[in-house]
Amino acid sequence: MRRTALSCAVVIGCLLVSAQTFAQTATASRMKQQVETLASDKFEGRFTGSPGEKLAADYIIAELTRIGAKPLPGMKDFRMPFEFTAGSKDGGSKVTINRISNGEVSTTGAPRLASQEYTGADTVQALAFSDAGDVSGDVVFAGYGIVVPNSQDFGYDSYQGLDVNDKIVLVFRYFPEDADQKTRATLARYSDLRYKAQAARQRGAKALIVVGGPRSSTGGQVVRAGFDTATAGSGIVAVGASGAVARAMFQGSGKDLDAVQKDFDTGNPHVAGFALSTIKMTVSARVQRDLKTATNVLAYLPASGRLAGVDKPWVAVGAHYDHLGRNPSEGSLADKTEITQIHHGADDNASGTATVLAIGEAFSKLDHRRNLLLAFWSGEELGTLGSNAFITKPPIPLDQFAAYLNFDMVGRVHDNKLIVQATGTSAVWPKLLEQTNVAAGFDLTLQEDPYQPTDVSNFNTAGIACLTFFTGSHSEYHKPSDTADKINYEDLDRVAQFAVSIVKRLTDAAEAPKFTKVEQKTDTAGRAGLRIFTGTIPDYAGDVKGLLLGGVIGGGPAEQAGLQKGDVIIEIAGQSITNIYDYTYALELLKIGQPTKVIYLRGKERRETMLTPAARK
Ligand SMILES: [Zn+2]
Numbered sequence: 001m002r003r004t005a006l007s008c009a010v011v012i013g014c015l016l017v018s019a020q021t022f023a024q025t026a027t028a029s030r031m032k033q034q035v036e037t038l039a040s041d042k043f044e045g046r047f048t049g050s051p052g053e054k055l056a057a058d059y060i061i062a063e064l065t066r067i068g069a070k071p072l073p074g075m076k077d078f079r080m081p082f083e084f085t086a087g088s089k090d091g092g093s094k095v096t097i098n099r100i101s102n103g104e105v106s107t108t109g110a111p112r113l114a115s116q117e118y119t120g121a122d123t124v125q126a127l128a129f130s131d132a133g134d135v136s137g138d139v140v141f142a143g144y145g146i147v148v149p150n151s152q153d154f155g156y157d158s159y160q161g162l163d164v165n166d167k168i169v170l171v172f173r174y175f176p177e178d179a180d181q182k183t184r185a186t187l188a189r190y191s192d193l194r195y196k197a198q199a200a201r202q203r204g205a206k207a208l209i210v211v212g213g214p215r216s217s218t219g220g221q222v223v224r225a226g227f228d229t230a231t232a233g234s235g236i237v238a239v240g241a242s243g244a245v246a247r248a249m250f251q252g253s254g255k256d257l258d259a260v261q262k263d264f265d266t267g268n269p270h271v272a273g274f275a276l277s278t279i280k281m282t283v284s285a286r287v288q289r290d291l292k293t294a295t296n297v298l299a300y301l302p303a304s305g306r307l308a309g310v311d312k313p314w315v316a317v318g319a320h321y322d323h324l325g326r327n328p329s330e331g332s333l334a335d336k337t338e339i340t341q342i343h344h345g346a347d348d349n350a351s352g353t354a355t356v357l358a359i360g361e362a363f364s365k366l367d368h369r370r371n372l373l374l375a376f377w378s379g380e381e382l383g384t385l386g387s388n389a390f391i392t393k394p395p396i397p398l399d400q401f402a403a404y405l406n407f408d409m410v411g412r413v414h415d416n417k418l419i420v421q422a423t424g425t426s427a428v429w430p431k432l433l434e435q436t437n438v439a440a441g442f443d444l445t446l447q448e449d450p451y452q453p454t455d456v457s458n459f460n461t462a463g464i465a466c467l468t469f470f471t472g473s474h475s476e477y478h479k480p481s482d483t484a485d486k487i488n489y490e491d492l493d494r495v496a497q498f499a500v501s502i503v504k505r506l507t508d509a510a511e512a513p514k515f516t517k518v519e520q521k522t523d524t525a526g527r528a529g530l531r532i533f534t535g536t537i538p539d540y541a542g543d544v545k546g547l548l549l550g551g552v553i554g555g556g557p558a559e560q561a562g563l564q565k566g567d568v569i570i571e572i573a574g575q576s577i578t579n580i581y582d583y584t585y586a587l588e589l590l591k592i593g594q595p596t597k598v599i600y601l602r603g604k605e606r607r608e609t610m611l612t613p614a615a616r617k
Pocket residue numbers: 348381478
């Protein structure tokens with residue numbers, strides 16, 4: 001991060017600008033009205049695909065129509081729908097325990113089996129990432145089902161000495177309850193259900209059953225399906241089951257469930273699991289992935305002059321208009337008492353939405369040599385889904401875009417500070433910003449990094465010179481209290497006017513900004529706390545088995561290994577990869593500086609390369 005002192009070129013200039021904007025302009029009051037509307041209770045926090053999102057899209061379209069913007073060439077209206085996974089539900093999963101009765105045999109001589117079926121939401125539920133399917137086989141109990149990678153020098157493997165190949169594995173949820181704090185802290189990192197499922201799958205298990213042990217805080221309750229935006233299964237059948245199912249599975253094993261859990265709860269790595277050899281089971285997982293449709297809103301203002309001779313005839317400005325809605329499954333920073341309230345998202349991102357509308361309004365009265373695309377993304381809070389859908393199936397060829405400017409959380413200017421990110425994407429940005437800021441008079445901070453957790457990252461990946469504007473985080477971020485009364489409207493208007501002057505230069509310049517690929521030190525692949533840097537940029541919306549790369553970070557290990565956008569990683573460090581979660585867990589196995597084999601698909605061709613992970617900085 002580089003802080004640039006591009007503050008007021010002349011102090012007097014600053015004072016003049018402040019005095020000028022002290023009187024509220026017409027656009028400032030219009031923006032206030034727009035933010036108040038979008039962030040009102042009626043729009044219910046604009047969650048992706050929700051009725052509130054639809055109301056917001058209608059409102060934005062009405063505003064676009066008012067200012068005379070048009071649907072994009074080739075599109076019949078302003079809406080660009082896209083599909084996403086809103087969550088998943090159990091679709092009637094069940095497990096069947098076939099008990100091998102004592103010594104009894106059937107007429108064919110095979111052991112007689114007594115069959116017991118368990119079903120119902122309080123008894124069995126498919127986990128959100130489960131494959132759908134029916135599997136039958138022998139059953140092995142594997143304690144907490146936790147494997148701490150060797151790289152951690154910790155020595156804990158629930159599968160040590162157990163043969164689970166082609167079998168059904170039963171594990172406890174969570175991690176040993178009575179272990180010392182350091183042990184708990186280490187084991188907790190590998191106790192995520194996704195990780196447990198991956199560990200079981202890597203050892204050849206064909207199904208995983210997870211139960212809350214009787215000594216756990218949720219003792220005996222079935223593990224809920226959970227929230228997961230995955231569009232595909234994780235390569236294993238995985239269900240949560242109630243304590244009653246676990247007891248039935250233990251029945252006849254000669255072991256007591258409570259006593260067994262107590263042993264495991266010591267955290268002693270030598271406490272081992274065992275086969276449940278008096279039963280065979282069938283696990284039938286049914287998952288209903290809830291596919292929903294969300295909507296980007298796209299409009300444009302056609303160039304006023306003739307386009308002849310203009311390099312790249314489009315400039316785009318955009319903002320996400322979705323937010324977290326009410327009672328979001330993830331993303332909220334509200335405490336338990338507030339989480340069910342509407343998350344209004346006035347700053348995040350009614351402010352950016354109003355800014356893009358203000359830019360459109362200004363350009364409806366200004367001459368401009370390039371077409372101006374006005375984009376309003378949905379799905380940003382779920383992982384920049386809307387802008388990703390646009391980049392994946394662009395209604396206008398991406399090589400026709402001269403630049404993209406993004407506005408995400410621009411309503412909370414304080415002390416005249418404005419942050420502009422992604423300035424490393426073109427050499428023209430620092431000077432252009434400095435020149436236009438002479439009139440605007442912000443205390444600017446420029447940050448080169450385009451790998452931001454917002455829509456701008458998709459445009460960077462697409463090789464388009466881009467910027468994103470931001471007035472900083474605050475204590476109301478992702479809480480119901482991000483409300484319209486906390487927006488600084490005078491300065492929001494100044495942000496819009498500043499943007500207009502930048503866009504005017506971009507639409508009118510004979511030459512488009514040249515894109516520069518930024519070398520990057522941070523990795524967007526992982527969860528918090530990963531120590532390994534591979535330089536891969538996953539495409540979260542990809543519906544493929546493996547890790548689809550949306551791009552690679554310039555100069556990073558992945559690029560050096562020859563990986564590129566569109567490649568699908570299917571194995572790394574000997575771990576098969578079916579999705580992003582497998583990949584992040586596999587990263588734990590890598591050693592910094594030690595080359596590791598990567599198997600990937602380029603088109604239909606299976607390829608191999610060596611990647612040398614670097615340390616995350
Ligand atoms: Zn947000």
